[in-house]
Amino acid sequence: MGNKADKKRLRELAGEKIYKGDVVISEKDEMLYIPFIQSGNPDEERPWLYKGYYRMPDGAIDMELKRMEGHMELSVKSIENYKEYIHEAVEGFISKVYKESPHEAKSISIEQHDEETHLLQKTILSLEAELNKAKEVNEKMKQVISEL
Numbered sequence: 001m002g003n004k005a006d007k008k009r010l011r012e013l014a015g016e017k018i019y020k021g022d023v024v025i026s027e028k029d030e031m032l033y034i035p036f037i038q039s040g041n042p043d044e045e046r047p048w049l050y051k052g053y054y055r056m057p058d059g060a061i062d063m064e065l066k067r068m069e070g071h072m073e074l075s076v077k078s079i080e081n082y083k084e085y086i087h088e089a090v091e092g093f094i095s096k097v098y099k100e101s102p103h104e105a106k107s108i109s110i111e112q113h114d115e116e117t118h119l120l121q122k123t124i125l126s127l128e129a130e131l132n133k134a135k136e137v138n139e140k141m142k143q144v145i146s147e148l
Contacts, residue, residue, distance in 0.1 A: 054089030
């Protein structure tokens with residue numbers, strides 16, 4: 001079996017990477033998804049911001065991505081020891097950002113937001129109705145139990 005040092009040495013001899021990390025998105029700011037909450041100005045365009053990192057055994061490769069109008073701007077902070085892992089970190093981070101995004105940045109429009117907020121309002125109203133029904137059923141059950 002061997003210990004960790006033996007496994008590391010065998011992976012190095014086989015030409016494999018020593019460590020396989022995972023990508024984490026720590027912060028996500030898609031303020032354009034719900035219409036212009038912070039500024040109140042529909043003419044002001046703001047980029048979508050994502051922050052995350054690629055876990056390493058003794059640190060991380062930090063990344064920050066800005067998306068706007070079909071363009072991306074990526075910032076990577078890393079120490080030199082992780083140079084072999086940067087391409088994996090960037091690939092994983094970008095893939096995860098696109099996988100977890102509600103829709104493409106270029107498809108944002110005020111009309112689409114109006115439709116989305118309208119749908120969200122309908123969903124909230126239906127959930128509130130279900131909650132009220134559940135409360136009524138709960139009260140009836142309490143009455144039945146107290147009568148027994």
